Amino acid sequence: MKAVITVIGKDMVGILAKVSGACAEMNVNVIEVTQSILDGYFCMVMIVDISKMNAEMDVLNGKLKDAVPEMVVHLMHEDIFNAMHRI
Amino acid sequence: MLNFNDIMETITMIQEENLDIRTITMGISLLDCADSDIDRSCEKVYNKIYEKAKDLVKTGEYIEKKYQIPIVNKRISVTPISMLVAVSGGDPVKYAKTLDRVAKDVGVNFIGGFSALVQKGFSAGDRELIEAIPRALAETDFVCSSVNIGSTKAGINMDAVKLMGGVVRQAAELTADRQCIGAAKLVVFCNAPDDNPFMAGAFHGVGEPDVVLNVGVSGPGVVRAALAKMPEDAPLNEVAEIIKKTAFKITRMGQLVGTEASRMLGVPFGIIDLSLAPTPAVGDSVAHILEEIGLEQCGTHGTTAALAMLNDAVKKGGIMASSSVGGLSGAFIPVTEDAGMIAAARSGVLGIEKLEAMTAVCSVGLDMIVIPGETPAETISAIIADEAAIGMVNSKTTAVRVIPAIGCKEGDELDFGGLLGSGPIMKLHSQSSCKMINRGGRIPAPMQSLKN
Numbered sequence: 001m002k003a004v005i006t007v008i009g010k011d012m013v014g015i016l017a018k019v020s021g022a023c024a025e026m027n028v029n030v031i032e033v034t035q036s037i038l039d040g041y042f043c044m045v046m047i048v049d050i051s052k053m054n055a056e057m058d059v060l061n062g063k064l065k066d067a068v069p070e071m072v073v074h075l076m077h078e079d080i081f082n083a084m085h086r087i
Numbered sequence: 088m089l090n091f092n093d094i095m096e097t098i099t100m101i102q103e104e105n106l107d108i109r110t111i112t113m114g115i116s117l118l119d120c121a122d123s124d125i126d127r128s129c130e131k132v133y134n135k136i137y138e139k140a141k142d143l144v145k146t147g148e149y150i151e152k153k154y155q156i157p158i159v160n161k162r163i164s165v166t167p168i169s170m171l172v173a174v175s176g177g178d179p180v181k182y183a184k185t186l187d188r189v190a191k192d193v194g195v196n197f198i199g200g201f202s203a204l205v206q207k208g209f210s211a212g213d214r215e216l217i218e219a220i221p222r223a224l225a226e227t228d229f230v231c232s233s234v235n236i237g238s239t240k241a242g243i244n245m246d247a248v249k250l251m252g253g254v255v256r257q258a259a260e261l262t263a264d265r266q267c268i269g270a271a272k273l274v275v276f277c278n279a280p281d282d283n284p285f286m287a288g289a290f291h292g293v294g295e296p297d298v299v300l301n302v303g304v305s306g307p308g309v310v311r312a313a314l315a316k317m318p319e320d321a322p323l324n325e326v327a328e329i330i331k332k333t334a335f336k337i338t339r340m341g342q343l344v345g346t347e348a349s350r351m352l353g354v355p356f357g358i359i360d361l362s363l364a365p366t367p368a369v370g371d372s373v374a375h376i377l378e379e380i381g382l383e384q385c386g387t388h389g390t391t392a393a394l395a396m397l398n399d400a401v402k403k404g405g406i407m408a409s410s411s412v413g414g415l416s417g418a419f420i421p422v423t424e425d426a427g428m429i430a431a432a433r434s435g436v437l438g439i440e441k442l443e444a445m446t447a448v449c450s451v452g453l454d455m456i457v458i459p460g461e462t463p464a465e466t467i468s469a470i471i472a473d474e475a476a477i478g479m480v481n482s483k484t485t486a487v488r489v490i491p492a493i494g495c496k497e498g499d500e501l502d503f504g505g506l507l508g509s510g511p512i513m514k515l516h517s518q519s520s521c522k523m524i525n526r527g528g529r530i531p532a533p534m535q536s537l538k539n
Binding site: 004006034045047056057058061074075076077078079080081083084085 | 089090091093094095097098101102152153154155156336339340342343
């Protein structure tokens, strides 16, 4: 089972570290990260493995938001994207 | 591999454009609860519903968390209660109270099925149930009621139409102190679907399995946002194409949630009802989609054509996305539940005649319309008859849910709060339809009924 984390906001030091720290705390493995800086805005999409996660999705969601409160963070299950964008 | 644009599109749909699962509705058959003793029958009804639906809300909440998608309502629909009344006799309101109690105990938002199917005539229990509807709706909070008075196969039961005009009025009168809410929980159908998950018209048809899970998805905001990104001069076939693609994506999400919920509950998955069901929230309006297509205000000339295209494109996208599309599937036009419609009704652009024309091409009928409190029962019956005729001849579902604003004067508004919204009183004709309605009898089934 995988999930997608997106983080958007003003660039600053340690975003990736904080987000991946929150993941590690919950036993969530980071599989893939793409990030770019667009006109000073940090934009990151992270694919993570949640099959061994030690709590439920909304706990992870809360932790991520707490880790980087100044950023816009979204967490979604991979199934949603596959259902909507694959025939 | 997931595509960045797809990811962002989905997130925007859910977070900003109000894409949601409008309802997961568990259909439960009560045929095995019938008993000649009404109290025993009620007890069996309570036990069966409680047993089957006790995990419904919990499961819905779990899926919401897992997929981070809002599931706005968890509901139950049951076998038309008139069938139980036929066996047990007694006061049908007892059943309504039982349904209300179990709905509260399992934590659902609404329970539908205080219903009777009388398209061709009344059988045992039907008349008793219909006459008890106003009291049942006044004395309960979560119970919804519907009556099917016509179909393409059977024609229109004008005796039932006559009866229902009075029932709608009484339902409003008995709840006059609560914004006439009784009438907002009552739908009069022609060609009622057996598997509709949306309230107030949901009931569990007799041909359905013992227990089934139906899902209603919604997303007018998503469709409007997709259209807003198109060039202003894009031809209508391209507009239809975008609507179709968006409907596809919405339906797929519903399918995912429905399959997951039915797996967790151990209940067969029934249908997805892909309906653009508006809410009074900003950005969640069907009228605004029509306006995005190119109308200055919903209700003006061109509205029917735009709605016909919208309704059809939504169905086509849905059909491609899931092999179990059912229920009403299309565009809803409930006036008080739609910010754009409320505005159009207030400004006088949207009137009852235009709404009636719109119901010939959308998925339901005259829905959530506030009418003057002094409207005679016969006029309400005549509105029902008109609407049923449209449904009967066009082989489609039509319905009437009008709310007589008892004790209010012109210019007043009713405010139901929540998803039901608010709306101004809509003007009707004052000329009488009494003579026709009092004739009663039956409008014979049209030529379309002889397809065999």
